[in-house]
Structures are given as structure tokens and as C-alpha cells.
Amino acid sequence: MTTFIRALLGATAISLAVSPALAEKLTIATVNNGDMIRMQKLTDDFAAKNPDIELEWVTLEENVLRQRVTTDIATKGGQYDVMTIGTYEAPIWAKQGWLVALDDLGADYDVDDLLPAIRGGLTVDGKLYAAPFYGESSMVMYRKDLMEKAGLTMPDAPTWDFIKEAAAAMTDKGNEVYGICLRGKAGWGENMAFLSAMANSYGARWFDMDWKPQFDSEAWKATLTDYLDLMNNYGPPGASSNGFNENLALFQTGKCGMWIDATVAASFVTNPNDSQVAEHVGFALAPDKGLGKRGNWLWAWNLAIPAGSQKTEAAKKFIAWATSKEYLELVASKEGWANVPPGTRTSLYENANYLEAAPFAKMTLDSINAADPQKPTVDEVPYVGVQFVAIPEFQGIGTAVGQQFSAALAGTVSAEQALQNAQQTTERTMRRAGYIK
């Protein structure tokens, strides 16, 4: 027995002596979407290039992730070395000093290749604080066959008046075909993402230059009235509980003539394995009202490093790998060009292979370029963000206003009442927060 224990101790000592130095472990918090999951499967490439860095993933649903990383970064919990954050959080957290600047991602990173609209939303005081992993805007996806049957032709850049005309012509409620499907579910990232972007094109804005809420303006009244008119007359039943997924399911099963939503949906609706209408889908820019702004939003999921992280250098290596041009080529080589994460790099949209594999690529790029988070509205505003206002209070007021507009769609309050309630709620919050006296 004694011999056995000695042998065991000896073996342990030898194994400790010869084992390599412990790898540095990075804990990465990420969101559950197709592109992020694909990245997790491709990390062997990163591991081969960086054998001294080990990756540990925490994948969560978007809203759970947002709550989780916000708690952690605000309390300096230090649970994550790399965080996936949206374009809403990036400028707010950077101003708070919660993020590490990413101005040294390596000589071959080619930061100037990042799409200007996306990069602008992640830059504070000239420094990049988060690297975009995938970007999106919104656009019109429509059924070419139904459009043709209605005797209409979708322009590349339609107006809201044309959308209304087409929705009316395509609606066939007897056969469960609805002219238009739009978000109705309440939430700052749900119906308010769509409605804020639509409002921009109508000349409306969340706040004037003195941070006074603007829901009592004629432009907001016109936005909400037209939205309700479209949805009540040509939308699917129960639309007040429809978000991205519900509308995707409706569109894929042939029940929507048009759907205005995230450009990322293009790859879903054109995939014949999932979509019954894959071969009939066309794309157009988000509509406008002739005022110089389109009703499209701008969003990106980005990788950032929380300030105070002990593993900054390893985290930067990972971010540089995951958001590089080489990573796009890696995805293309393993899964095809149609599956590379879109919306971050100019060079991707100059790549003939990608343009051929992704028929929606040009429209995605045009949509992203048409959005300007620094100047999102017709009139001047004091905030950054197209479909959101990059202030910490926005999540709360955005959702509260979204609930009012969703209630108006469900018919439980009138449009006038919903706007009045939205104005009061927003004013109260802004006054408490000290933006207005």
C-alpha cells in the first residue's frame, strides 16, 4: 500500500512537472443567433493559432443576456472577459468608462474596412469601444408572385403610400393572405424598433433639442395613425403580440404579402429548407415619406471587453480573430459565402462570391448605408441612435411607450390616448432623470 501511494505521488509530481503552463481561460457571453452559434463551432481555428487561450461560452437569450451583462458590468462582477453587446449599450457603457478601448487590434485588422455607419455607432470620442460581429438594418421583404398578381411593381425605394396601396391590393383574407406583417409586440426592441424608425421617416423624433418628448407632434400622430390603419385593414389577426419570430413564421408559410423587418431575415425567408415561399421573395429599401429619411433601423451585435478585465490582451486577440476579414473567409470555406456574418465590412460587399451567393447583399448594404445613427431624424436631435435613444432611461420609456402603441393596435386604447399616455410617461421619466425641469 505504501509503495502504491509513493508511486501515485511520484506520478503526480512528474505529471505536474512536465505539464505545460495553464492556458488562460476567456469566458465569453454571447447571444443565441445563427452567426454566434456558428462561431462557437469554428473556434478550433482560433485555438490552433492561440494554444495558450481557452474559450468558455455562455450563450443566453438576448434579453436575459442584456440583463445579465448589465448587472455584471455595473457591479464590476468580473464574470465575463468578452461580452456581446448591442449598438444601444456600446456608447452608453463607453461613456461610463465600463469598456476597454479597442484601438489596437493589430496591424492587419484593417479597422477602416468596417462599414462607416456601424463603426460610427460604436465610436466614442474617436475611439472604437466594441468590434462589430454582425450588423443589420431593416428592409421590405415581399412576395414577387403576389405583387405581380396584384398588377404592381415594387420600386427599389418605395414610399409609404405605395406600401399602403400594395398591402390593400395583396390582401386576401379569405385565403389567409395579409398584405403586410409588422411588429406589434410591445418592447423597446420590438414594436418600438419599427415604429421609431418609421417615425424618423415621417419627420417625427423622440425628443427636441431641449429633451422635451415629442409625442404630441403631428408627425407622431401621422405615424401611429398610418401604422394602425395598415395593420387593422391589411395585417394578420392578433398582430399586437407579433414580434420577429411570429412574422417570420407567417411570411415563411405564405401568409404575408410584405414584411418590413431586420435584414437578417433575408437568409431565412430565402432558405428553401425552411421557407415555403423561398423562390418568390423580393427585397426593397425601407419606405420613406419624401422627407429625406427612410424608415429603416441600424443594429449590430458587437464584442467588447469590460474595463477591469484581467485578461485584456487575450480578449483582444479573440475579438480581432472573430471580427476579422479572415474569419469571414473561414466561414465561407466551411459553410459557404451565404452564411458569413453580414453587415460589418465593406470588403465583403465587394466580394463577387458573396454577392453571387447572397442575392439580398446589395439591399442589405444600401439599407445599412441609408441609416445614420448620428443624424437619425429630419429635424435635429440631441441623441444618437436610429431606432433607439442612446440614454440609460430609454429601455424603460421605450417599453412603456411600446405598451401604449401595442394597446392601440389591440384596440384597447385610441391612437390619441396612446400618444397622450406616451407623452406623459416619457415626460415624467425625463423630468425625474433631470433632462428637463
Added chain:
Amino acid sequence: MARRATGARKIVVTAIAWGVGLAIFFPILWTILTSFKTEAEAIASPPSFLAFEWTLENYVEVNSRSDYFLHFMNSVIISLGSTLLGLLIAIPAAWSMAFVPAKRTKDILMWMLSTKMLPPVGVLVPIYLMFRDFGLLDTRIGLIVVLTLINLPIIVWMLFTYFKEIPGEILEAARMDGASLWDEVVHVLTPMAVPGIASTLLLNIILAWNEAFWTLNLTAAKAAPLTAFIASYSSPEGLFYAKLSAASTLAIAPILILGWFSQKQLVRGLTFGAVK
């Protein structure tokens, strides 16, 4: 005639009970069925109930993407650990409240219950900071402690209700025979309360297994239980219903089986003292 009326009533009551039972179970059944569909089938309209092409691809995908066993073991350790620790504290507490009541015992019991009325998010930040300072973030020990504290009022209340039904004279007799306090609680009271302790244990394992606020907010990668496993398959942008259903089925299967085999104890524990 009277017997026939009783028989008819029985049939009606049985039918209603089955109807209610099926209505309650239907969402779980639908989740299980969806887990065997393709993503396209999962959103098909009208949905197919059984006539679809059954596939195991979601289970294969879920198992290749996530470490189910790690999450499962975390769930087992956290739920069992918090329940056992809770019982260890609650048995003496319930004993003292049931057999040596003080003037304010009832107030204390009500106060304990009132702690359940506080929305957990209200104390998230203070608890998060304490966990950070004590190095308990993303640890099983941390979750065992927090879930014990959360479920303690329920454990104490259930045991108190049980102990109240045990005649105090039996304990008195044991004391007269020379039993110490330890002997009285361990060798006299506990064996008599085994059914009550068992049902309390089962109910608390289920509560701890399903707890999804603290387990999501206080864990990252190492101590994340099956609630975090499910949360990783939900998405507002992208159709993952079939995979989410497969993950949910895998997460609820162990507790469903435990609940099925121990339903008699559970029902007895939950209805004890309700009918006299």
C-alpha cells in the same frame, strides 16, 4: 336511483378531472412533440399533432452544442444541496415553533412568509455585490445558499404544519423516559414526521430545480444549471422552437420522472391539514 346518480356524478367529476389534467399537461406534451419536429414543421400552420416526420436531429444538435451533463449535475447538486441544508435549519426551527411556541411565534411565521412577497429583482444588486465580494459568483455553493434562503419559509411552514399534527404528549413521554433534546428531535419526532419531511423534500427539490431568476443571474459557465441550458436556446430573432423544445424536454425530464414516481407523497404533503 341514488346509486345511479352517484355513478353519473362520478363519471362527470372524473371527466372534468381528466379534462383539467390534460389541459394542464398539454403544453408539456406539445413541447415534447415539437422537440421531435424539424424547425419548419414546428412553425407549420395548421400544426400537425402526430402526423409529421419524427426526427431526433434537435436532440443531436442540442447535445453537440451544450454540455448537458454538466448542467444536469449542477441542477442535481444545487437542488439537493439547498433542500438538505434547508431541512437541517428548518427541522429544529419548526420543532420549536410547534412544540415550544412563544408569544410571537405566529408573527414570526407570518414574517418569514412575507419575505416571499418581495420581488427578487429588488435585492439582485445587493446580493450580487455580496456574492462578488465573497467569491461566490458562478459557484454551486453560492446557489445552494441563496436557494436555501429563498425556500426556507416554505420548508419551515410545511414542517410546522406537520409537526403541529403530532401529539405533544408523545414527546413529553420521551422526555420523561430520559430522552435528551437531540434524542427527542432525532429519534422520536423525525421518524414520526418522515412522510411530511419526504413531501417537503420533494416539493423543495422541484422548486429549486425550476428556479430561474437567481440561477440565471448568479451563474456564468461553471455552476449554470438546466435553467441556463434552456435559456441558451431561446431567441427573439430566429426560429429555434424545435431545438428549444428539445432542450426543455431534456431539462424537465428528470424532475418529471421524479414527480411522477413520488406524486402520492407530494399530494399528501400539499393537502396535509387541509381536510380534517
